[in-house]
Amino acid sequence: MADAAQSGAAAPGENILVAEDVTKVFPGVVANDSVSVEIRRAEIHCLLGENGAGKTTLADILYGVYRPEEGQVLLNGRPLELHSPRDAIEAGIGMVHQHFELVPPMSVIENVVIGTPAKQWLDLTEARRRLEEFFADYDVEIDPDAEVGRLSVGEQQWVEIFKTLYFGVEILILDEPTAVLTPQGIDELFRILRRMRDEGLTIILITHKLKEVMDLSDRVTVLRRGKVVGTVDTADVEQRDLARMMVGREVLMQADKAASTAGEPVLEVEEIHLGSDTGRGSLEGLSITVGSGEIVGVAGVSGNGQNALFDAVVGVRHPEAGSIRITGQDTTESAPHRIATLGVASVPADRIAQGLMMDFSVKENLVLGNQRERQFSRAGILNRGQIDTFAAESIDTFEIKTPSAAQITRTLSGGNLQKIIMARELSGQPQLIVAHQPTRGLDIAATEYVRRRLIQERDRGAGVLLMSEDLDEIFQLSDRIAVIYDGRIVAVTEPDATTLEQIGMHMAGASDTDQGSP
Amino acid sequence: MEDFFTYSVILGIFVATFKIATPLLIAATGELVAESSGILNLSLEGTMTLGAFTGFLVANETGNLWLGLVGAALGGGAMGLLMAVMTATVKVNQVVAGLALNILGLGGAFFWYRSVYEEGGAVAFPTVDRFQTATIPLLSDIPAVGEVFFDQHWLTYFGILMVPATLIFLNRTKYGLELRSIGHNPEACDMRGVGIISRQYTAVIYGGVMAGLGGAYLSLAGGNQFFDDIVAGRGWIALAIVIFGNWRASWILAGSLLFGFLEATQLSLQASGVDLPYQLLLALPFILTIVALVLNRSRSQVPLSLTIPYHRGER
Numbered sequence: 040m041a042d043a044a045q046s047g048a049a050a051p052g053e054n055i056l057v058a059e060d061v062t063k064v065f066p067g068v069v070a071n072d073s074v075s076v077e078i079r080r081a082e083i084h085c086l087l088g089e090n091g092a093g094k095t096t097l098a099d100i101l102y103g104v105y106r107p108e109e110g111q112v113l114l115n116g117r118p119l120e121l122h123s124p125r126d127a128i129e130a131g132i133g134m135v136h137q138h139f140e141l142v143p144p145m146s147v148i149e150n151v152v153i154g155t156p157a158k159q160w161l162d163l164t165e166a167r168r169r170l171e172e173f174f175a176d177y178d179v180e181i182d183p184d185a186e187v188g189r190l191s192v193g194e195q196q197w198v199e200i201f202k203t204l205y206f207g208v209e210i211l212i213l214d215e216p217t218a219v220l221t222p223q224g225i226d227e228l229f230r231i232l233r234r235m236r237d238e239g240l241t242i243i244l245i246t247h248k249l250k251e252v253m254d255l256s257d258r259v260t261v262l263r264r265g266k267v268v269g270t271v272d273t274a275d276v277e278q279r280d281l282a283r284m285m286v287g288r289e290v291l292m293q294a295d296k297a298a299s300t301a302g303e304p305v306l307e308v309e310e311i312h313l314g315s316d317t318g319r320g321s322l323e324g325l326s327i328t329v330g331s332g333e334i335v336g337v338a339g340v341s342g343n344g345q346n347a348l349f350d351a352v353v354g355v356r357h358p359e360a361g362s363i364r365i366t367g368q369d370t371t372e373s374a375p376h377r378i379a380t381l382g383v384a385s386v387p388a389d390r391i392a393q394g395l396m397m398d399f400s401v402k403e404n405l406v407l408g409n410q411r412e413r414q415f416s417r418a419g420i421l422n423r424g425q426i427d428t429f430a431a432e433s434i435d436t437f438e439i440k441t442p443s444a445a446q447i448t449r450t451l452s453g454g455n456l457q458k459i460i461m462a463r464e465l466s467g468q469p470q471l472i473v474a475h476q477p478t479r480g481l482d483i484a485a486t487e488y489v490r491r492r493l494i495q496e497r498d499r500g501a502g503v504l505l506m507s508e509d510l511d512e513i514f515q516l517s518d519r520i521a522v523i524y525d526g527r528i529v530a531v532t533e534p535d536a537t538t539l540e541q542i543g544m545h546m547a548g549a550s551d552t553d554q555g556s557p
Numbered sequence: 558m559e560d561f562f563t564y565s566v567i568l569g570i571f572v573a574t575f576k577i578a579t580p581l582l583i584a585a586t587g588e589l590v591a592e593s594s595g596i597l598n599l600s601l602e603g604t605m606t607l608g609a610f611t612g613f614l615v616a617n618e619t620g621n622l623w624l625g626l627v628g629a630a631l632g633g634g635a636m637g638l639l640m641a642v643m644t645a646t647v648k649v650n651q652v653v654a655g656l657a658l659n660i661l662g663l664g665g666a667f668f669w670y671r672s673v674y675e676e677g678g679a680v681a682f683p684t685v686d687r688f689q690t691a692t693i694p695l696l697s698d699i700p701a702v703g704e705v706f707f708d709q710h711w712l713t714y715f716g717i718l719m720v721p722a723t724l725i726f727l728n729r730t731k732y733g734l735e736l737r738s739i740g741h742n743p744e745a746c747d748m749r750g751v752g753i754i755s756r757q758y759t760a761v762i763y764g765g766v767m768a769g770l771g772g773a774y775l776s777l778a779g780g781n782q783f784f785d786d787i788v789a790g791r792g793w794i795a796l797a798i799v800i801f802g803n804w805r806a807s808w809i810l811a812g813s814l815l816f817g818f819l820e821a822t823q824l825s826l827q828a829s830g831v832d833l834p835y836q837l838l839l840a841l842p843f844i845l846t847i848v849a850l851v852l853n854r855s856r857s858q859v860p861l862s863l864t865i866p867y868h869r870g871e872r
Contacts, residue, residue, distance in 0.1 A: 104748070104869060123869075125750030140745035142738045144861070152731065153738050154749030159731050202749075 054116070055080040055241055056101065056132070056210055061110035063096055070096040071107065072265040078210070083232065083242045085252045085273075087285055088262035089482050090453070094245045095137070097262070098212050101243070102134040103127040128154070133208035135199045137215040137245075143188030150187050151202040166205075173201050177231050192219040192342055196228075211235070212243045217251060218508070221340050222543030229255050249278045249285075261285055286483055296494050299518050301330030304364075305471045305502035311351055311361030311371075313526075319346040322358065323526035329502040331470065334493065336517030337506040337528075340546050344526040345506045346388070349475045352504065353385045354378040366470055379408065381471075384464035386457075388475040388506075394460045395448055402430035402444040405463050433462040438488070454485025461492060472496055475506045490516055510539060524548050566829065570821045571705045575713050576779060578817030580605065580771035580788075582716040584795035585802070585809045586723045587767020591637075592799060593727060594760035595740040595862045596644050599655025600636060601768050602792025603662020608633040608769025610666040613776040613783040614673065616685045625685070625777050626712075626770060633769015636662055637762035645757040648866035659792075667785055687781035688712070710778045712770065717810070719767075724806040736760055740860030743867035753867060768792070794842065801846040804858040816842045 056078040063071040071093045078084050086094040099105045101112060103121035112119045114130055121127055127134070141150055152166050170183050179197050181190065187198060196219060203211060213232075217225045232255065236242055246252060252259050253273060261268040261284040268284045306329040315321035322344050329335045339345060350356040351363060354375040362371045365381050379385075387393035395404050406415050406426055415426055430444040437458045441451055448459065457477065464472070474493065478486040493516060497503055506523075507513050513520055514534050522530040522545035530545040584601055591598050598604075611632030616625025636658060643654040674681050690708050697707040727733040736756055739746045743753050771791070776783045794816060802808035823838035 102748075123750065124748050125752075128750045134748070136748065140742070140748040142741045142745050144741055144858075145734075145738065149734055149738075150745075153735055153746060154751045157731050161729050161731050161734060 051081040051239070052079055054078065055114070056243075057113040057116075058097065058101065059111050059113060061097065061100055061107045061112070063093075063100060063105055063107045069265050071100065073110065074262070074265070074267050075110075076260050076267065076270065078241060078243060079258070080241055081236055081239050082257040083236050083244060083255055085256035085259040086243065086245045086262060087247065087249070087252050087259050087281060089247055089285060090480050091264075091482055092247075092262040092285075093265040094247075094262055095214055096265075098134060098214055098243065098245055101127070102132060102212060128206050128208070131207070131209040132212070133203035133206055133210070134212040135196075135203055135214065135216060137218060139195055139199055141187050141195060141198065143186070145187060146184050147181060147187055147190075147198050148183040150198060151183075151205050153202075155205065169205065170201065173204070177234075192340070193221075193224050196220065209239075210241045210243065212245070214245045215247075216244065217246070217248065219341055221547045222510075222539060223547055224340075225251070247285075249281050252281060253278055263287055296516070297498070299332050299334075299497060301333035301502075301518065302500070303331055303367075304328050305331050305366050306352065306504060307362075307364040308348075308352065309362050309364075311358035311363060313347045313351055313356060313358045315347075319350060319356075320344045321526050322347045322351065324361070325523070325527050326361075327504070327521055327528050327531075329471065329504050331502050332497055332500050333518040334497050334503040334505055334516050336513035336520045337504065337523050338510060338513045338520055338542055338546060339506075339508070339523035341508050343523050343546075345475060345523060347526065348523070349385070349387065349473060349506065352378075352473050353383065376408075382467065382469045384467070384469035384472045386460055386464055386472070386474040386477050388479065390453075390456050390460055395456060397447075397449040399448055400445045401434070401439070401441050401448055401451070401459060402426055404448050404459050405430045405433050405444075407463060409463070409466070429466075433459075433466065437462040454481045454488075457481060457485065457489060461489065465492070465496060468499070469496075469501055472501055472503045473506075474503060476508065477505070478507075478509065478512060510542060513542075514539070522546055566825055568701060568704060570818070570825050572708075573821035573824065574814060574817040575705065575709050576817070577820045578813040579710065579713045579716045580774045580779070580791055581795050581798055581816060582771075582810065582813040583712065583719065583774065584768045584771035584792065585798045585813060586716070586719045586806060587764040587771075588795060588799050589723060589802075589804060589806060589809060590727070590736070590767075591761045591764030592804065592860060592863060593733075593737050593740045594757045595743060595860050595865065595867075596640070596757055596761050597651050597655060597864045598637070598640050598761060598764055598768075599652060599796065600640060600658035600662055600792075601795050602788055602790070603659035603666075604633050604636040604765055604768040605662075605772035605775075605788045605792045605795075606666045607636055607662040608772030609776040609787050610670055610772075610783050612769070612773030613685065614669070616777055617683055622685065622688055622777055626773055629769040629773030629777075630766045631769070633765040633767065633772065634762050635765070636769070637765020638758075640765065641758040641761040644866065645754045645761070648868065651864045651866070666783075670783055670785075682782060682784070684781045685777060688778040710774070712774045712778050715770075716813075720806050720810045727806070732756070737860070740862060743862055744869075747867070747869055768795075771795070797843065797846045801842075801849045803849065803853045803856075804860065812842075812846075815845070 054077045058074060058076045060073045060075055061071050062073050074097055086097065088094045100107050103124045103126050112121060119130055148163050148167055148170060151170055167183050174181055181194050181197060187195060196216060216228060220228060232242055256273045258270060258272055260270040261281060263285060308325060308327045310324045310326055311322055312324055313322040320342060325344065325348060351358050354370065354373050357372050362369060365378060365383060368381060370378050391397060396407065410416055410421065415422055427444065434441060434444060439455050439458045441455060477489050493503055505516055517534055520532050520534055521528045522542060524546060525548065584605055588598060588601060608629040612625045612629030615628030616622050640654060640658055643649045644651050671680065674683060688710055691711045693707040697703040727737060735746060735751050739753050739756055747753055772788060775787050798809055798812040801812040819838050819841050823835040826833050827835050
């Protein structure tokens with residue numbers, strides 16, 4: 040990257056990378072519909088759009104992961120044939136995917152060397168020297184010999200960025216790089232990205248967060264449903280304009296929510312400890328209470344025990360110490376099925392792996408877990424008529440878009456998958472809803488639906504434990520906010536009594552007394 | 558019982574340990590490389606059998622044992638190539654492909670053997686003038702140690718040499734690093750421009766060649782003929798040894814020698830008529846493999862993407 044500014048034909052401000060009328064079709068979806076984008080040298084160019092707008096597909100085309108059916112990519116005015124990421128790297132284009140592309144059991148330095156034209160006889164001293172220079176230059180403290188799987192997600196992000204820059208790329212594509220960072224971590228990343236741009240690097244940043252676009256970018260291209268809505272200079276627009284371009288209509292930035300009064304506690308978690316042997320995080324004496332008729336939002340950077348808390352409450356794993364009571368009954372050692380019969384609904388973060396059987400039909404997934412109820416089966420024989428009736432009702436009430444109840448679940452979109460889970464889990468009028476990242480990856484309409492539904496359930500009298508990495512969601516929905524850090528709840532507050540910055544500090548592990556240094 | 562613990566019997570057990578361990582070691586170090594690339598080759602038993610046969614066939618036809626080894630390598634390599642086509646290119650389920658090729662290797666070797674050597678309904682059971690042990694001058698004169706370590710077959714020395722060689726290849730070369738990376742996360746490698754399919758082909762074909770040579774040890778060095786049940790489960794044991802060794806070459810050596818030792822002891826016990834349940838010794842390697850699996854649970858070195866086919870652009 041040191042020589043990024045010298046090589047190539049384009050001077051700063053001229054087009055360096057251009058996509059011309061690019062069309063990419065996946066079975067059933069036109070992911071990119073005649074998309075044209077012009078990226079200028081040494082600018083930070085945001086690709087803005089909702090989930091499913093085609094941002095990542097476009098980036099993957101620029102990086103050689105996909106080949107477009109139509110259109111072409113031009114680099115410095117010349118057509119660029121991209122058959123694989125190898126071609127892109129050789130052309131000076133690097134990409135950091137949202138889903139990290141790391142080899143967890145290997146060291147930082149080994150991850151960096153993979154794919155580089157290093158000598159066959161591995162001599163890591165040169166790579167180590169360059170990497171240490173990079174890290175020192177940008178004030179990043181990471182041990183090059185550390186095992187990547189043991190680094191925090193923020194550190195892994197840096198490894199991803201530096202291992203891409205190690206190729207000496209001129210164009211860096213970042214796909215949703217802030218998803219795993221605290222507000223302070225985001226500031227740090229943006230500071231470094233601006234510096235890299237000033238040093239001549241061209242940066243393409245994919246995001247759906249308007250604030251990031253306004254903070255960082257020079258220009259922004261908005262995509263909606265696979266098409267380009269327009270490219271504008273960031274300085275010329277306001278957040279509201281971008282929101283309208285992105286969604287295609289005026290956006291309500293607030294969810295309607297009446298004040299609530301918390302009733303009897305439905306969930307009481309006291310000082311629970313849970314080991315990290317399953318790789319799903321650990322808890323170190325976590326306590327939290329949820330009352331009926333309130334939403335308690337758990338904010339935190341991913342990997343601080345959210346998965347473990349979810350597992351412990353729904354009974355997938357049992358804590359080594361401490362106790363859990365649900366509607367007054369001790370469930371510390373109870374099996375998931377028993378906990379569910381107490382009126383607990385669970386909406387897991389990974390809806391595909393944990394929430395659904397993707398190769399089952401929609402109606403089967405709608406009764407999954409409840410199949411033993413008298414309504415659905417007698418003496419082990421499924422009552423198909425009842426299941427069909429229930430499925431038809433659920434599809435209707437929850438507005439699940441599916442050709443039929445017998446449709447294989449795999450073919451549905453993310454929003455509809457989540458609606459199936461919500462329909463199933465909310466069918467028994469639960470007293471406690473444990474929702475982990477309930478709107479991650481959903482488009483705005485589905486997100487609004489899920490949030491409205493959670494508020495409705497609260498108003499009905501259910502207690503909701505909402506774990507989310509989306510701070511806007513936490514602030515919009517929560518009656519109380521709890522911050523999870525390192526397996527503990529480090530702060531509990533109310534949305535009106537705090538600020539985004541304060542929550543961010545807590546998420547980074549700062550206590551109230553030393554807010555100056557996270 | 559006293560007779561059993563004589564100097565010569567015990568020495569004999571140690572000598573036999575290396576002989577029994579050799580085919581296991583060669584096949585297992587090859588399988589380690591294949592599995593490092595993320596492909597589990599369950600067809601080792603059939604591949605070893607085919608290698609034992611093609612090695613024997615070439616040696617018997619040409620009268621040259623070394624050409625026999627080339628034949629075994631080609632036979633095993635061909636099986637590896639088939640496995641690579643099915644798993645790396647066609648991306649068939651690796652367990653299904655491995656089991657199918659296993660049957661092909663076993664059946665193919667028997668069929669080919671009969672079609673060459675059966676005359677008038679009877680098999681002639683030809684033999685070759687098998688490899689003699691390669692005695693290392695001077696070193697082999699050391700009492701006991703010389704006999705155990707320096708009076709073995711070339712293939713035994715080769716197998717032991719492949720342990721440090723595999724270790725260095727996997728850990729000290731860029732190709733080895735990339736191969737292991739593919740086994741853990743092929744997508745990460747693809748996104749860095751590392752060719753996955755070519756490396757998986759190389760690794761699986763190499764594993765096949767080694768399994769073929771392991772089989773040839775049985776028909777050209779350990780024994781002097783080919784017969785149907787010549788491999789007798791050693792392919793499966795080699796697979797178990799890779800697991801027992803937790804995907805580390807040094808532990809694979811230890812596992813092979815341990816199995817060789819237990820088998821040699823068991824054979825000696827039976828021969829000497831000592832009334833001990835030798836079945837227990839036979840079962841021990843498998844029990845130890847299970848114990849090792851349980852103990853290594855939290856620090857398993859298993860390639861994280863073992864048996865999972867990679868498709869670009871599918872998350």
